[in-house]
Amino acid sequence: MTDGTRARIPRDPANDYTAEAARARRDFASEQTGAKLDHVAHFSQPIDALAGNVENFIGDAQVPIGLAGPLVVHGEHARGEFFVPLATTEGTLVASYNRGMRLLRESGGIKTTVVHENMQRSPVFTLGDALEAREFGEWVDAHFDSIRVACETTTRVGKLSRIMQFAVGPLRYLRFDYTTGDAAGQNMVGKATLAGCEWIVANHPKHPQFLLSGNIDTDKKHSAINTLLTRGKRVVAEATIPREKMRAIMGVDTHELFNHRQISMAGATLAGSANNGAHAANGLAALFIATGQDAANVAESHAAITYVQLRENGDYYWSITLPSLIVATYGGGTGLGTQRECLELMDCYGIGKAHKFAEICAAVVLAGETSLTAAIVRGDWVSSHDRLGRNRP
Amino acid sequence: MTDGTRARIPRDPANDYTAEAARARRDFASEQTGAKLDHVAHFSQPIDALAGNVENFIGDAQVPIGLAGPLVVHGEHARGEFFVPLATTEGTLVASYNRGMRLLRESGGIKTTVVHENMQRSPVFTLGDALEAREFGEWVDAHFDSIRVACETTTRVGKLSRIMQFAVGPLRYLRFDYTTGDAAGQNMVGKATLAGCEWIVANHPKHPQFLLSGNIDTDKKHSAINTLLTRGKRVVAEATIPREKMRAIMGVDTHELFNHRQISMAGATLAGSANNGAHAANGLAALFIATGQDAANVAESHAAITYVQLRENGDYYWSITLPSLIVATYGGGTGLGTQRECLELMDCYGIGKAHKFAEICAAVVLAGETSLTAAIVRGDWVSSHDRLGRNRP
C-alpha cells in the first residue's frame, strides 16, 4: 500500500494562504466525504494573516461567546471592572461564572497576584555513568553564564533565570527556566535551549549526546513538577466573602462550605487529583478559546490548589493558586480577528499585558469555584443544568 | 459597595437568543471598554439554536481549522480513510499531525479499540463513624438494583453499570459508573445519580446526608483514579511501523527511538506526569474545538500511557492508551453549525457514532506522537517550528 494511490489534500506551493487554496481543500473534503462545509467557509478573519497559525486551512470553527461580568479585580496589573468573554458550548457555564463574579464583586472584589513565573524546556544529557553525569552537572553550574549567553542569542525577550538539575542513572535532566515577556514562550525557550545545548556539546570535553526534551518539561501535560516548580505563571486569586453575602447570593452558610471543603479535599487526595478545587478547566478553556491561547495548555493550566480559612466571624477566606497557568497576550493566536477583539475587551492585547491577563484568568477561576461549590453544597447543581443546559436536538 | 451602582450586562428576559440581544450586549461591552467587536459579530450559526449552549451570547470566536489526512484507521467502528479537521492557532500542529498520519498510513494504518467506557458522578455520604459507613456501604451493595432503577428513571440512555465504594473515616464515597450512549453524559449522570442518592436517603434507615460530588469524580480534572478506572472512554490506538518507513519518512532509526523511549519514560516518572508520551493534548484540543466537544475535558482526556516494543526485525510497535477520553457525537456543542459539519466530515455526527469518533481521536493522537517524538530524536523540532510557527505581528 503506497501513499501515491490515495487522494491527497490539495496545497498551493506558491501561496497556500488564499481563499482559493482554502476553497480547493473544502471542495476536496466535500468530494471525498460527502459532507458540506458551508458554515466552516464563513469567517471574517483575513486568510493571509494565518501563516504561522495553521496549515491546510479550510475555514473556521465558530465557538459561541458569552459575556460575563463585571469581574472586580484588585491586582497589581489588573485593576477595576472587567467584562469577560467565554467561548463555550456548555450551557450553564457562563451563567455560573457570572454568578460567582457577582458574589465576589459584592464581597469587595478579588485580589490577584502573579507570584512566580518561568517557562522551560528540559533537555536530557546522557553520560557514561552516574559519576560522569554528576560531574557534568557541576560543569554546567560552573558555566551557567556562558550557557545563558548562548541561549539568549536566539531571543530578544527570553531571559534564562536558572538551570535546575535532576539525576537518574547516567542521565542528567536539565530544566532551563526562562521569563518570556508577553508570549507563552514554548517555542522561544525551545530555540534558546537548543542553542544552549549546542554550546554545551561544543564546549564540554566529552561532547555528550542530548535530547532537547527529556519529558520533564511536561509540555501540554499535567505533572507534579509543574505544580511544584511552576510552568508559565503561578497566580493566586483570593477573596474574603462575608457570611451574609454567601447566604444571600449563594444560599449556603459558610460553615457548611467549610465542612464540605474538608470532604472535597479528602476526596481530591484519595483520587490523586491535579486540582483539589472544583473546575478551573471550565473557565480557562472558555477564556483560552476566546482569546487565542493554546487550548492544549488547559492540560497544564487546570491544576490548582485551593486554600481556605473560616474566619471567627463566619466570613470565608478563599484562595486558589494556579501553579502552571500558560497565557500570552502577544504571538500565537492572540493577534487574530476575534481573538484580538476579545483580548482588547479586557485591555489585554499586546506588549506588557501578560501579567494583567494572567491575573484576570485567576480571578475568573475563583469566581467559578465559588459558584459551582455553592451549587454542590446547596444541592441545586443538577436543577440549574436542567434549566440552562441540555441542548438536545 | 452595592451591585446596583455598576453597569450590568443587558439581558432580554423575553427571549435572550436573538440578534438584537447579542448586539445590545456587544454595544454595551464596546461602550464600557472602548473595544470593537466586529469580527465577533460575524458568524453564520443561527442564534436561536444556542439556548442550552451559552448564556449572554455576544458572537463567535473564529478558530482556524486545518485539514489533516487521510488518517487510515482499522477500528471496530472507524474503518477506512478520514480527513480530520483540527481547529488551532498553533503553527506546525496540523503539519506535524499530518506527517504522522502519513507515516502511519504508509505503515498500514492504525488499529483502534474502545476497551472500556464509563462516565461517573461520585457522591459522598457522611455517616456517624467508620463502622456505620461500612454498614452503609454494605446496604448500598445489597440495594444496588433498586438504586439503579431510581437512577435510570431520569434518563433513557444512561445505564448504571456499577457503584464502586471508597472509604475515608466516616465518609463513603460512591462512584456511580454509567454508560451514556453517544453523549459525554456528565449532566445525564449527575441527574441520574441525584435520583439514586435521593432514593438512598429516603430508604436507608439513617437517612444520611450526602453531597452530589465528593470530588473523586474529578470532573474537568486529571486524576490517578481516572487513569486507573476510566472516565469516558478508554481507547487504544496501535500500529507497527516498519523500520525502513520510520527511516524514510521520519529520518530516524527505530533503535534510536527505542533508546529515547527509555529516557522519556524515566523523565515522565521523575516528573510525575499525567502522560508518559508526548503531547496528546495538542491533537485533542484541536479536534475538540472543531467538533463541539467540551474543551475543558482536555484536562481529563490528555492523560495517556504509551507502551511500545521493538520487534526483532527492527520494526516498532507503538501503542497509546487514553484512559479518560471524553467525547460526544450528540448533545452539547456537537449540533452547532461548524461543529456538526466537522463531525459530518468524518461521518461522526449523531446517534451511534461516539465509539467511532473516540477511535478517530485516539488514532489522531498516535499520529501526533510519532511525529513529535521523531522530531525530538532527530533534532529538527525547533527548525520546523521556526519554519511553520512564530506568527509575530
Add this chain to the structure above:
Amino acid sequence: MTDGTRARIPRDPANDYTAEAARARRDFASEQTGAKLDHVAHFSQPIDALAGNVENFIGDAQVPIGLAGPLVVHGEHARGEFFVPLATTEGTLVASYNRGMRLLRESGGIKTTVVHENMQRSPVFTLGDALEAREFGEWVDAHFDSIRVACETTTRVGKLSRIMQFAVGPLRYLRFDYTTGDAAGQNMVGKATLAGCEWIVANHPKHPQFLLSGNIDTDKKHSAINTLLTRGKRVVAEATIPREKMRAIMGVDTHELFNHRQISMAGATLAGSANNGAHAANGLAALFIATGQDAANVAESHAAITYVQLRENGDYYWSITLPSLIVATYGGGTGLGTQRECLELMDCYGIGKAHKFAEICAAVVLAGETSLTAAIVRGDWVSSHDRLGRNRP
C-alpha cells in the same frame, strides 16, 4: 574475574540452622572484615525455628522496645486497654506516642474499624492487540468461577474475591484480590494466582503469555492504586477530643489545630505526599519490628488520609484512614521468640487475631498523629527532641 577466587560464606548443606553454622559464618565474617560480632551472637531465639525466616543466619539484631499505653480502643475486635511494644532507636518516639495515647484515653478512647481488606497479586497477560486483550478480559470475567477454583486449590485460607482488570495497549493487567485470614498473605496469593494464571493459559484458546507480576500489585511500594483500592487492610481510627482536653494535655486550642490542618493539607497536596497526616510510619515501623511484621511493608502501610472536623462546641473530630495496612498475626516472623511475646502482650498472636491487631495499629497511629501535630502547632517539637532524643556518643 570469576567467583571461585573469592571467599564464600560458609553453609552447611546438611542442616544450616544450627549454632555451629551460625558461628562458622560469624567467624568467617570477622576474619574477612576484622569486625567483632559479639552482641550479634547473643540471642535467645532457637535457631532451628528460623528455617523459613532467614538464610545464612549469623545472629540477631537487638532493637530496644519501649512500652506505651494504655491505649484505649473501642474496636470491633480490639476492645479495652492495650500496652503497646514499640521497637525503635529514635528517642522521643515512645514518649510522643504515649502522650497521644493519654490524650485519647482521657478523651474517651479510639474507635477503630477495618472497613475493607484484600491482598493481591497482579499478573499481566500480553495479547496480540488491544481488541484481543479486551476479548480476553471478557473471557476472564466469564470464567471467574473456574479461575477461582484453580486459585483456591493452592490454599486453605485464601479466598479470591474478585479480579479487577486494567487495559494498556495489548496488555491486560489483572488484579486478583483475596482475603487471606490472619496471614499478610503475599506468598499465599502469589501461589494461588500462579495456579489461576496457569489455568487460564491452559484453557484460553490463545494460550497467552503472562508475567506473574505486572507491577501494579506494587508489593513493598507505595502507590495510588493501593490508596484507592486497598492492599492488606483498610483501617480507620477515629476519636473526638474535647477542646479542654486538648488544651490541658497538649497545650493547644482546637481552632489553632484546625487552622494548621488547612495548611498542612495544602502542603501535602503541593508535595504530592503519600500521606496528608503527620508520621504514620514512625509508629508502624516500631510496632512492625516488635511484632514480627515485614518491616518492608512500611512502604505501603504508611500511606494515610486524615479527615477532621471542628465541632461547633470546639471539640475536634479526628480520623485517620490507613488504606494499605499489611499485618499478620500468624506466619512470617510472628511466631519467633520476642515477636510472639510482643503480640501476646496485646493478645494478638495466632489465628483469628489479624483484625484485632490491625485495629490496634490504626489506634497507635492516631495517637502519634495527635502528639506530633500538637507539638508542631505549639512549637515545642524541637525542644522535646532536644530533651529526649539526640543520642550522640
Add this chain to the structure above:
Amino acid sequence: MTDGTRARIPRDPANDYTAEAARARRDFASEQTGAKLDHVAHFSQPIDALAGNVENFIGDAQVPIGLAGPLVVHGEHARGEFFVPLATTEGTLVASYNRGMRLLRESGGIKTTVVHENMQRSPVFTLGDALEAREFGEWVDAHFDSIRVACETTTRVGKLSRIMQFAVGPLRYLRFDYTTGDAAGQNMVGKATLAGCEWIVANHPKHPQFLLSGNIDTDKKHSAINTLLTRGKRVVAEATIPREKMRAIMGVDTHELFNHRQISMAGATLAGSANNGAHAANGLAALFIATGQDAANVAESHAAITYVQLRENGDYYWSITLPSLIVATYGGGTGLGTQRECLELMDCYGIGKAHKFAEICAAVVLAGETSLTAAIVRGDWVSSHDRLGRNRP
C-alpha cells in the same frame, strides 16, 4: 473517665535506664496482660546507653540476621567486597539478594555514586495575602546569609545550602536544605530551621507567624517532592550484565528482561507507584534494622527510578536511582551493640562513613532488583518462596 483510675506504666524518675526499671515494666506488663516477656528480657545491649534512643524500655526485639555477599562495589567511597547483614523474618529475602550479588559480582561489580544530598525541614509562613507572601519571599532571598548564620549557630555539622520557596495563597512554604555530615539529620535540621525561623520573625518587619513544618518536608512519607528534589541522599547503583551471565546465573535472556521492563514500567505508571522497579524496600528495611537506621525512613527511602538499556551485543545496562535514601553512620541507633557491629562489618561505623554506607545500600538494592525481576520473568518466583519461605507453625 479519668486517667487516675487506670494502671500506669512504672517509671523511675531518678534513673529510668536501669535493669530494675526495665524489669518493673515487664512485670507490670505481664501482670496486666498475662503475657510472658522472657525472650524480650534477653539482650546484651547495656541499658544505660539507651537514653536518647527509647523511653519506657522493657527489653529488645530479636530480629534474625542473615549474611549476604560478597557484594562487589566500585563506588567513590565504598570500594571492594562487602558482607552485608540483613535483619529480616521473611524467608527467601537473604537468598534472593545473595543471588543478585553473585550475578553482579560475576558481571564485574556495581558502580555506585551519591549524586546529590540534602536533608530538610520545611516551615510555612502565613502572610496577609499572596502579594505580601511574595514580598516576604523576596526578603528571605535577600537575607539568606543572615538566616544561614542563624541556622548554623545550632549545629557544628549541618550546613544550610539553600532555601527553596513554594507559594500557595497567602502561605509561603520554605524548604531549608542542609548537608548533615554522617547523621541522617532530621533533628539537627529541625533545630537549625527553628533558629532560622525565629531570626526571620524577629527581623522581618511584619513578624509573621510560622509553623516549623508545613508538611512539604514529608518526613517519614513518600512524596513527589522527595523524588524530584532529594531527601537525604540521591544515590545511583549501576551495572552492565553480560548476556551470558544473565542466562547462566538467572536463566533468562536479556531480551526477555527488556521486554518485561516495558511492561513493568507501564504497570508502575498505571498504578501511580513510588518506584518503577521491583522491591527496594525489602533490602533497605533489612539493612536498616541491622544497622540502627530509623526503619520508618523506609517510607521515603523505598522510592526509586529504574533506567535500563539493552546494548547492541545483548548486554544489559541496569541502573537504579534512590532519590531519598536516608541513612546515618553516627547518632541515632547506629552506636548500639548489634547495630554498631553490623556497621563495622562493612567498615561503615562513625564519622566519615555515611556516603560509603549509602553506596552500599544502593548496591544492595540493585542486587535485589536483578534477582526478583529475573525470577518474575523466569517464572520460578513462587517455587523459590515455597522452598525457602512459608514458615508456618
